[in-house]
Amino acid sequence: MDNCIFCKISQKEIPSHTVYEDDVVYAFLDISQVTPGHTLVIPKKHVMDIFDFDDALAADVFARIPKIAQAIEDAFPAIEGLNIVNNNKALAYQSVFHSHIHLIPRYSKEDDFSMHFGDHTADYTTEKLADIADKIRKQVR
Ligand code: AMP
Ligand code: ZN
Numbered sequence: 135m136d137n138c139i140f141c142k143i144s145q146k147e148i149p150s151h152t153v154y155e156d157d158v159v160y161a162f163l164d165i166s167q168v169t170p171g172h173t174l175v176i177p178k179k180h181v182m183d184i185f186d187f188d189d190a191l192a193a194d195v196f197a198r199i200p201k202i203a204q205a206i207e208d209a210f211p212a213i214e215g216l217n218i219v220n221n222n223k224a225l226a227y228q229s230v231f232h233s234h235i236h237l238i239p240r241y242s243k244e245d246d247f248s249m250h251f252g253d254h255t256a257d258y259t260t261e262k263l264a265d266i267a268d269k270i271r272k273q274v275r
Pocket of ligand 1: 139150163164165166220221227228229230231
C-alpha cells in the first residue's frame with residue numbers, strides 16, 4: 135500500500151534490521167528497543183489491524199510467531215519472559231496502521247515494559263459474564 139511505512143520496510147524501500155523473512159511475514163527490530171531484541175512481525179500483505187485479517191492470513195502469520203520467539207530466546211540467554219503485544223486502533227496505542235505483533239523480551243521487573251490489568255472480578259456477576267460471552271458468541275462468523 136502506498137505511503138505505508140511498514141509496506142516500505144518489508145519491500146526494502148526503507149532500511150530495517152531483519153530478524154526473519156519468508157513469503158508471508160517480515161520480522162525486524164523495532165527502532166525503539168523497549169528491551170534488547172524487541173521485534174515486530176508483520177504480514178507482507180497490507181492489513182491495517184486484527185479486524186482486517188481473514189482466517190488463512192491469520193493462520194499463516196500467527197504460525198510464524200513461536201519460531202521467531204524461540205530464536206529471540208536462543209539469542210538472548212538472559213531472557214526471563216516474553217510479552218506478545220498487538221495494538222489495534224489508536225485508542226489501543228496503535229501508531230502504525232499496518233498490523234504488527236510486538237515480541238518484547240523480558241529480562242527483569244525493572245526493564246522498561248509494563249502492563250496493567252485492573253482487577254474487576256468483584257464488578258461482574260456470573261449473569262453479567264454469561265451475558266457478555268453470549269453477545270460475542272452470537273457474532274462469531
Ligand atoms: P504501535 O504503537 O503498536 O503501532 O507500534 C509501532 C512501533 O513501530 C513502535 O514501537 C515504533 O518504535 C516502531 N517503528 C516505527 N517506525 C519504525 C521503523 N522505521 N523501523 C522500526 N520500527 C519502527
Ligand atoms: Zn502496509
